[in-house]
Amino acid sequence: MVSSDFSDRPLKKLVLFDVDDTLTLPRQPVTPEMVSLLKDLRKKMAIGFVGGSNFVKISEQLSFKGSNVVEDFDFGFAENGLIAYRMGKPLESQSFIKFLGEERYKPLVNFILHYIADMDIPIKRGTFVEFRNGMINVSPLGRNATIAERNEFEAYDKKHGLRAAFVKVLQEKFADYDLTFSIGGMISFDVFPRGWDKTYALKHVEHEGFEEIHFFGDKTYKGGNDYEIFTDPRTIGHSVNGPDDTIRKIKEVFQI
Ligand code: M1P
Numbered sequence: 001m002v003s004s005d006f007s008d009r010p011l012k013k014l015v016l017f018d019v020d021d022t023l024t025l026p027r028q029p030v031t032p033e034m035v036s037l038l039k040d041l042r043k044k045m046a047i048g049f050v051g052g053s054n055f056v057k058i059s060e061q062l063s064f065k066g067s068n069v070v071e072d073f074d075f076g077f078a079e080n081g082l083i084a085y086r087m088g089k090p091l092e093s094q095s096f097i098k099f100l101g102e103e104r105y106k107p108l109v110n111f112i113l114h115y116i117a118d119m120d121i122p123i124k125r126g127t128f129v130e131f132r133n134g135m136i137n138v139s140p141l142g143r144n145a146t147i148a149e150r151n152e153f154e155a156y157d158k159k160h161g162l163r164a165a166f167v168k169v170l171q172e173k174f175a176d177y178d179l180t181f182s183i184g185g186m187i188s189f190d191v192f193p194r195g196w197d198k199t200y201a202l203k204h205v206e207h208e209g210f211e212e213i214h215f216f217g218d219k220t221y222k223g224g225n226d227y228e229i230f231t232d233p234r235t236i237g238h239s240v241n242g243p244d245d246t247i248r249k250i251k252e253v254f255q256i
Helices: 032-044 055-062 096-100 102-117 147-160 162-173 198-204 227-231 243-254
Strands: 013-017 046-050 075-078 083-086 129-131 136-138 179-182 189-193 212-217 236-239
Touching (some): 032 243, 055 075, 083 198, 096 102, 096 189, 102 129, 102 136, 102 162, 147 162, 162 179, 162 189, 212 227, 212 243, 227 236
Parallel strands (some): 013 046, 013 212, 046 075
Antiparallel strands (some): 129 136, 136 189, 179 189
16 A cells, blocks of 8 residues: 555556666756656656765756755655655665774775776876765766766776776675675766665665556666666666656656
8 A cells, every 4th residue: 555645646656767867967967858757757656766876966966946856756865775865854874884884994995095096097087985975986087077077088988997897806805895886877886885786775665555666777787786776576677778768768658
């Protein structure tokens, strides 16, 4: 039985969306067309976002004309659901550092910073490790790069496999930490305890009684950060190829 909070929705379904390259272009604002389609969809069923990014970045991207994202969606999940909102209210959150402990974190971050210092790549900017609530995000280019610099790095990485090689070294060196290294975006990868991938968000919704939980994402292949939730038996997965494709598929799947 679905909560009475959703009694105004004729369909007892929940649709969850990845953010970068699903609802918006990577790190770009949402378009009016997407906002309007999501509003129409929300009249029929519950909707939510589940992004790998932190809440501030997701808000910047999804807020439309100053709107509050946790009110625009029934469920809002940042950092894979480690930061969570339901009907505008925060749910319990998780802490990466509490899980790992300072003693184990320090050798990890030291190794990462040394490895990046030794990387010979065309350019480097700043913020190579972003410390978040439920994960760390590691970028050899640095998080405060411009859009053009991000695009250049992504193309360079596609050719040279820098991030994949970096992740392989970390997986071997810190095998006993039981961490997941997930390449979800263009210039970085996320590091979090095993199981804290996007299926973590499902813990917050699986008891809501929805008849179907749909998930739309672009990185649905093995190793991508949408893979686990896309293939989870609790969801019906839809693989998309950017926001225009998401719009097309929403219309097709839900007949709106
Ligand atoms: O949402 C996907 C990823 O988006 C960003 O990645 P990048 O800056 O590499 O494009 C990051 O916020 C990352 O944590 C997130 O998984």
